[in-house]
Amino acid sequence: MAWKIQAITGELTGQEISIDRDMLVGRHQSADIVLQAAEISRKHAAFLLKEQVLWVQDLNSSNGTFVNDLRIEQESVLEEGDIVQFASLKFSVLAPAQDIVAVTMASAEIVVDPVLAQPEEISAIEQPSEAVAVSGTEVPQVEQAPKTAAQQMNEQGMPSLTERDSDVQVSRDGMPQQVAIPKPAPIPAGIDIKAQPEPQPIAVEEPVSRVEQAKVEQKNASLGLIAIIALIIFAIIAWLLFK
DSSP states (O other): OOOOOOOSTTTTTTTTTEOSSSSEEESSSSSSSSSSOOOSSSOOOOEEETTTTEEEOOOSSSSOEETTTEEEEOOOOOOOOOOEETEEEEEEOOOOOOOOOOOOOOOOOOOOOOOSSHHHHHHOOOOOOOOOOOOOOOOOOOOOOOOOOHHHHHHHHOOOOHHHHHSSSEOOOOOOEEHHHHOOOEEEEEEOTTSSOOOOOOOOOOOHHHHHHHHHHHHHHHHHHHHHHHHHHHHHHHHTTTT
């Protein structure tokens, strides 16, 4: 059985959420428990499971995380009936049900007073009880196929929030900070960088717009018309001179 929280305020009132691993609470879609409210930070808080004990941790949220109306600054353990609050959204903590422990009852001798006991009861006691037949044949064990890498990763589970955030510092908006930039690969020996030809720029012709193309065609038509008129005038002048 897993821990659960039950919403007692907001749109999720009455809804139960199971907590069976480390879970992130926030407004961002990558959170395990998404609370769509403006007062909730992108990464607001986290539930932590340590040896089946439930803890809650605030992740520097703007409006705070509360346990029983007290704002917490560090990890706090939760118990059955506690009220955990993210900003103004409240949840009741439900502890997992206790596992049923099987108790083996040892056979006890029944002492019967022969004076008080009836003859039928004495005869029933003296008769040996029926033995339960137990098969001595062992059940053959079925060899299991080797587990795949994906199954092994699923059994190992996701790393806790503490392990995931131990090396990476995250801002209030959930963005990683101080991320190292990888260094470029070393240049192999014997290669002269200066000897490499520099790439020549390739001229790219800009496409002519339809407006510019229409202006050019109109200009060419005007020049053609002027040339025709000039030829007609020269022809008339020549005709008059040689008449």
